Amino acid sequence: MDLNYNIFRDLLLRKKHYNSILLCGSFFELPVMFVLNNITDIDVMYSIKNIVALQDCDDKRKFENFKILHIDTSNCHIGFARIIASSDIAVFYKRPQEPRTARYSGPSSKLIMNFKKEWNYFHNFLKICDRKWAKQPKLKTDFVYALCCPSWPVVANEWKTRQRENGWPSVDVIDKIVHSGCHLVFKPHLSNPDDDTQWRFSFSQAELILIQSWTHVQKYIYHILRLIKSEIVKECGGENETVLCTYFFKTLMLWSCEEKPQEFWREENIVTAVGELLCIMIEWLIDKRCPNYFIPANNMIDYLRKDENLDKEISILLNFRENFLPKFLELNAFSSSELTLHLEVPNKLWERILLILVKWFSTNTSEWSYLESSLRISDNFLPELSYLYQSLQIQLCSITSKSENLTTISDALQLFDFAKKNADETFSITVLPLGLSIVDFMQHICKRMQSSQINTARGDGYETVVSDLGYFTKVVNCCGEYQQSEGCCYMPEGKQQNRISKLESASSRLSDLRMTGAEAKLQKTQMILEPFLKILTHEWKSSSFFIVAAYQANCFYTCLRDYKSAIRQCEETRQYLNTLKEKTRQKNTGKMQNLLNVVLVNDWSILFDDHLQVLLGFLTLAHRSRCATQNRSQNFTRIVVHLFTMEFLDYIRFQSARKLKRKKTVTYKCDFQDAVRQLFHEDKNHRVVSRILLLTAIRISGIKPTRIGETFYQVQWPC
Numbered sequence: 001m002d003l004n005y006n007i008f009r010d011l012l013l014r015k016k017h018y019n020s021i022l023l024c025g026s027f028f029e030l031p032v033m034f035v036l037n038n039i040t041d042i043d044v045m046y047s048i049k050n051i052v053a054l055q056d057c058d059d060k061r062k063f064e065n066f067k068i069l070h071i072d073t074s075n076c077h078i079g080f081a082r083i084i085a086s087s088d089i090a091v092f093y094k095r096p097q098e099p100r101t102a103r104y105s106g107p108s109s110k111l112i113m114n115f116k117k118e119w120n121y122f123h124n125f126l127k128i129c130d131r132k133w134a135k136q137p138k139l140k141t142d143f144v145y146a147l148c149c150p151s152w153p154v155v156a157n158e159w160k161t162r163q164r165e166n167g168w169p170s171v172d173v174i175d176k177i178v179h180s181g182c183h184l185v186f187k188p189h190l191s192n193p194d195d196d197t198q199w200r201f202s203f204s205q206a207e208l209i210l211i212q213s214w215t216h217v218q219k220y221i222y223h224i225l226r227l228i229k230s231e232i233v234k235e236c237g238g239e240n241e242t243v244l245c246t247y248f249f250k251t252l253m254l255w256s257c258e259e260k261p262q263e264f265w266r267e268e269n270i271v272t273a274v275g276e277l278l279c280i281m282i283e284w285l286i287d288k289r290c291p292n293y294f295i296p297a298n299n300m301i302d303y304l305r306k307d308e309n310l311d312k313e314i315s316i317l318l319n320f321r322e323n324f325l326p327k328f329l330e331l332n333a334f335s336s337s338e339l340t341l342h343l344e345v346p347n348k349l350w351e352r353i354l355l356i357l358v359k360w361f362s363t364n365t366s367e368w369s370y371l372e373s374s375l376r377i378s379d380n381f382l383p384e385l386s387y388l389y390q391s392l393q394i395q396l397c398s399i400t401s402k403s404e405n406l407t408t409i410s411d412a413l414q415l416f417d418f419a420k421k422n423a424d425e426t427f428s429i430t431v432l433p434l435g436l437s438i439v440d441f442m443q444h445i446c447k448r449m450q451s452s453q454i455n456t457a458r459g460d461g462y463e464t465v466v467s468d469l470g471y472f473t474k475v476v477n478c479c480g481e482y483q484q485s486e487g488c489c490y491m492p493e494g495k496q497q498n499r500i501s502k503l504e505s506a507s508s509r510l511s512d513l514r515m516t517g518a519e520a521k522l523q524k525t526q527m528i529l530e531p532f533l534k535i536l537t538h539e540w541k542s543s544s545f546f547i548v549a550a551y552q553a554n555c556f557y558t559c560l561r562d563y564k565s566a567i568r569q570c571e572e573t574r575q576y577l578n579t580l581k582e583k584t585r586q587k588n589t590g591k592m593q594n595l596l597n598v599v600l601v602n603d604w605s606i607l608f609d610d611h612l613q614v615l616l617g618f619l620t621l622a623h624r625s626r627c628a629t630q631n632r633s634q635n636f637t638r639i640v641v642h643l644f645t646m647e648f649l650d651y652i653r654f655q656s657a658r659k660l661k662r663k664k665t666v667t668y669k670c671d672f673q674d675a676v677r678q679l680f681h682e683d684k685n686h687r688v689v690s691r692i693l694l695l696t697a698i699r700i701s702g703i704k705p706t707r708i709g710e711t712f713y714q715v716q717w718p719c
Helices: 005-012 032-037 120-129 131-135 154-161 171-180 204-212 216-236 246-259 267-287 311-331 347-360 366-377 384-400 406-421 438-450 499-513 517-538 545-559 563-584 587-594 602-607 610-629 645-660 675-680 686-700
Strands: 019-024 042-048 051-054 067-072 080-084 108-114 138-149 182-185 198-202 340-346 426-433 475-477 598-601 640-643 666-671 712-717
Touching: 005 366, 005 384, 005 598, 019 204, 032 216, 032 438, 042 182, 138 198, 171 204, 182 204, 204 246, 204 438, 216 246, 216 267, 216 311, 246 267, 267 311, 340 347, 340 517, 347 366, 347 426, 347 517, 384 406, 384 545, 384 602, 406 545, 545 563, 545 598, 545 602, 545 645, 563 645, 587 645, 598 602, 598 610, 602 610, 610 686, 640 645, 640 686, 645 666, 645 686, 645 712, 666 686, 686 712
Parallel strands: 042 138, 051 067, 051 138
Antiparallel strands: 019 042, 067 080, 080 198, 108 138, 138 182, 182 198, 340 426, 426 475, 598 640, 666 712
16 A cells, blocks of 8 residues: 555654543643642543443443443442453452552652753743742652543432532533543542552543633632642641641532532632631531532541541631631732733744644543644644655655665755754744633634644744634744844854853843732743743754654665764764753753654565564564454554654664674663563553564564663674
């Protein structure tokens, strides 16, 4: 079959993960203005797409292509369940253990973002925006493994038909939530914390939808309650010294939004409303009762002993309400939801944001599906891929005709170079509403893209209206006007300055404005953020740079057999990546090269060396054998393997050094940890698979790997 350009784009932009991602928690639920003002952990829930947990009443015929697990709520505390892996044998399903995220706490695995070591640049910007971030050297991300329950749980049926006198949530919102189902997270009830078979019903997706339906005043009051909770926790001696947690205050807000009339939530009643909500929380603590919003029979603190003393929390809340609440609200004054930032955002940054959304995030919403499909087929998104495709076609024709026409190959190399240099150096005037949450903003992007054709403007020296994100209004040339502006952070070679000090000096100039309140903070953020974004993206090449460099190195290696040029291409790309890390002070900059991967596919297998062709042939044979055993059709099936770009460049460098018989030591390393599960099960980690396959190709070429650790292998030349 012919691999046309649209198929080629689709293969490059195809999802790398088999997981569905749900962005949840306050970081994504609340408006950006509140998130910047109150440091919070990042919560990410992920579930494997082809696994569902079903109840006895569910129609299993709808899920014939899924791995079906069975929900058993018998002999469990209400709101909890056990998961049975097979309907024939009562084997309980447990959370998969992943070596890469081995540190678990409750239902989540932890990823610590160390600002000083990995995100120093970003941290300096946050400190300038709000002084609270100066005391926060780390930001924690919780990855929660969940099972998707596509139907609404029977135990929560009361929520669907509950009498609601104040009209919240609306019927449409209720229907949307019910049709979205829920999740189950690996968490036992605290009365039996050592039970490793219990899962808790999670309504994070429903909570996200409900909070999106709140008014700005309601979101502000929830923000204030979270700030008060933080103060109470400090007074109690830390999170481990109190029963109070953020989720209790979220539960309080959900109940109150349903039970309180609209007049309660007026802006002029904020002080009274917060005081009354604190009284309700005090009553809950006195009664040792915190009813789950979706399953009221689930008292979330019924695990406490009857003689458990909560007097400390109660007295602190009472004292705070009586003596500190008005002053506290004054210090955290209410701001309009209409506050917006007007920023000159580099289009290179927007391009990467969109690419990350397409490659790494996956949800079940129609808006996200439309975003992904639109970007995959749009010729205006990553247009340099067309030059890459043309160069590969020229290379393919040269190989199949068995003639090495140097003029033709020269054209291919020129197209490679043009694709690498075709970076978008323009800016877009972008309006960012601070009253929207991160999820709101991303969904707004998706909806606007449904009503307008993508048109990412490119070029040099012109202005035009673009509508691909809805917020864009004008594109301007960054090579002329912006390079001369005072706030510009582009500096010629040899005159590099300390970029962080440049941001700090811009911040100090704001002190002369003698402004106060939200507008002052807004102006300050805007003045700091624009040069920060220019600094961040100044050294960036096109989003396709790494993958084009990999294919070009492969052309030198396989087609031209110019091994010196292949090695030079590999080393120059690695040097650029290291320089980028050093100049931006971010270790995670290296992840940019993972956005697009080299595609090893049987249509174009002859583009690669004999060893990779043998490997692809083995995978094709294995696939056909599996189809035969399952009585499935054996018509043409495209086998696709995604090879991580830098790993592939290291492979070419290693093999080229062998061809030249260089004496300089070259190594290629691979960790075989959990290799079998990663290769043959649906929850693949593509980087692990990529390294294993490339090391196997080196083994096929005659170099035996050396074991240098429990699961770590390497190959070395000279042997």
